[in-house]
Amino acid sequence: MPAPSTLAWHGDELLDDGVRELLCGPGAMFERRVEDVLGVPTEVFAQRAPHVPAMLAGAASGTPGLTYLAFAGAPDRAVTFAEAHRLAAAYARVLSARYGIGKGDRVAVAAPNGLEHILLWWGTLSLGAIMVGLNGWWTPRELDHGIGLAGPAVLFGSGKPLVRLAGTRAAADGVPVVSLDELHAAAVALEDPPAAPPGAGIHEDDPAAIMFTSGTTGRPKGATLSHRNLVHFGLFGGLGGAVAALTGPPGRRQVPDGVQRASVFANPLFHVSGACLALANAPLFGLKLVLPPPGRWDAEAALKLTHDHGLTQWTGVPTHFWQMLAHPRFAEYDTSRVATVGSGGAAFAPELVRLFEEKLPGVGITNGYGMTETTGTGTFLNGREMDGHPASVGAAAPTVRVQVRDEDGNPLPEGEVGRVHIAGAGVFLGYWGDEEATAEALTPDRWYRSSDFGRIVDGVLYLESRMRDLVIRGGENVYPIEIEYRLVEHPGIADACVVGVPHTVLGQEVKAVVVPREGARLTEREVRDWVAAALAPFKVPAHVEFREALPYNEAGKVMKRLLEEAPPPGRDHAV
Structure with missing residues (x-):
């Protein structure tokens, strides 16, 4: 019988020795080694931050004047990494003093993306508390399910989600429902604001966030992500992107020296893609996030942000890109600095790839395959894989291992169809308050059993079907x-x-x-x-x-x- 097949990342083998040493050698940002993670030997990044708040602290000390957040329609308004760090400390003070939040407590939020929403995440995590990201589009009944599952001590919201929060059973039972505006006003009004967030004795395998995902029953479960998971997301994506840029075809777009990388921030914070962009990618790599106008996604507004803020990357879902590239006024906006496009969750149709080649020649496209339970990590489709295996979901991402297994858990050889399993430092802690579902999703050696079926062929993964359609x-x-x-x-x-x-x-x-x-x-x-x-x-x-x-x-x-x-x-x- 053929040997079982395992996908693993070998992208750095494409680099010459000097560049590989610079990126991945001893003491380098992407140095990797095997360590014990929750009882399982796991490849990790050696130079990682010890927890999520340390990434913002690092950006605040290393690049204090660099813009972290910018806003549509307000070219003179910006928040630097140093300012965000100070405001996060003030938020933490108010959360602790006014609402009694401490390590291990849950803080829930249902709100559109915004400055106050992001700062709530930082303030909560700085206390060692756990952020509960509620879907801002949920109805009161759906919100009640998520709130009942996570048991937060306080509910924060803004806009229409705040109104829906007020209509939940949890609110009627006495769980405080607070406007993010009220929290922000209290934080900036502190007479003696702290200079830095408190040291909360955070361990990297402590829970950081509960993010909701539906399993085979269709009822949302609370996937619990650790500080390690979120830190790892930024590093694995950074390494994959660096290697793709260095080994891409001639003529690939590059960000000019001295230009700050910038992205529109459209993915919601209650999605793993949005939270990781704001909490990991931005502080680790000095990325400016530009918040679009409130309300529904608007393609022309995104093009205008690209023009006004010199965006160097687009991050979103294929739907966004269709609308932007096909917009009748596309040519009126300067998109010349857009060097990379990142997506996940849905396939790129061949026609969409063709549109990119026509409208943004030389742009680097990466489509990721992963899930909330793996902090979005799994496989990457870009470069050679996108050219040679466009129907696949790509090769394994850095530090990730992928196998296809039968229903008894036995790894299958190349070409055979089975359930997709993923292992690595991005694999979640489990489902909050649901030991049975956790045992079903995680093997004893911490491989995540996905609900997807696929096959491995020529070093890439092809999906065959999804459970429950x-x-x-x-x-x-x-x-x-x-x-x-x-x-x-x-x-x-x-x-x-x-x-x-x-x-x-x-x-x-x-x-x-x-x-x-x-x-x-x-x-x-x-x-x-x-x-x-x-x-x-x-x-x-x-x-x-x-x-x-x-x-x-x-x-x-x-x-x-x-x-x-x-x-x-x-x-x-x-x-």
Whole structure:
């Protein structure tokens, strides 16, 4: 039988000896070694920060005057790393003195990205407390589930999410609901503000954040990420990006010497991609984050930010890039400094890659595959892999190992399909308050059992299918079973099934196939309104099809592939 296949990173072997020594040699930023991590030998970065707050402290002392946060429509307003460090200390003081927050306590937030939101993260983590990132689009019922799971001592919010927080059972039961504006006002009004956040005795394997992810049941679980996980994210991404830039094809765009790297900050902080960008990448590499205007994503606003702030990288989901590249006024904005594009969560269609080649020739594109449970780490698709294996999700990221295993946990040889497993310093601590789910997700030697199936071929990973037919809409994971449960609660619906259907810009849209009860009269609007009353807007079906019955196979399972096709000829779409 062929030997089991394991993907591991060998990107530094493409470098000459001098450059490799400069990047990865003893004492270098990306020096690696094997250490014990929670009882398992694991490859780690030797020169890492001891915890997340230390990364901001390092930026505040090393590059104090460098811009950390900039804001759309306010060219004269900016927050430096040193200012953010001082404000984080003030936030920590208020959180401790006014709300009694200390090490291990949970602090929850539901809010759009913003200065106050980011500073709350820093203040909370500086106390050794745990940040609970609630999805700002959740309904009060969904918020109650997350709050009940994490048990935070206080709830912070702003804008519409603050209103929804006030309508939760937790608020009615006495958990304080506080505006981020109120917290900020208290922090800046301190008469004797601290110069630095407190030393909270933080260990790198202490929990830092609870971020919600849906498992096979479709109910959100609280993936608990450690300080080590978040620190590791910045370093593995930095090393992968450095090697890609040094080994890329001739003509690849580069950031000019003396120009600060800058990115629009569009990914929400309750996503691992947004939190890691703000907490790890920015302080580690002096990255300026530009916050877009409040409200829905706007492609022209992002192009204007690129022009006004000289953005050097775009970070987002393919939906964002489609809208920007195809915008009729694209040519009116200066995008000449954009050297890299980073994404994850959804595949790049060939047409999108072609658009990049046409509109931003020479830009370096990286699409990552990972999940909240691995702090976004897994595989990278860029450079040679994107050219030679465009349908894959790429090769292993630095320090990460990837295997495909059978249902008994045995690693499979190349070419065979099995469950994707990921190991490394980015693997989470477990699901908060759910030992059973944690035991199911983590092997004894801390490999994460994903819900994805794939195969390894020629050093890259190909995904074959996803458990529960996950729908990825504009970068948001939508688990059909959660919507299906809501649909069948309707007194007029006898059966229902949810699938994803292709969409040029969003990647996929949600489609519900509904079987009405005998005698019931339903419209598409009624079905959509029923879902919208309980679930976030991105989960509301864009398409509703009515059928007399769902197609089941002999084993009693719905054949979803038949529902992704056009409705049968002659059938009405409404009852």
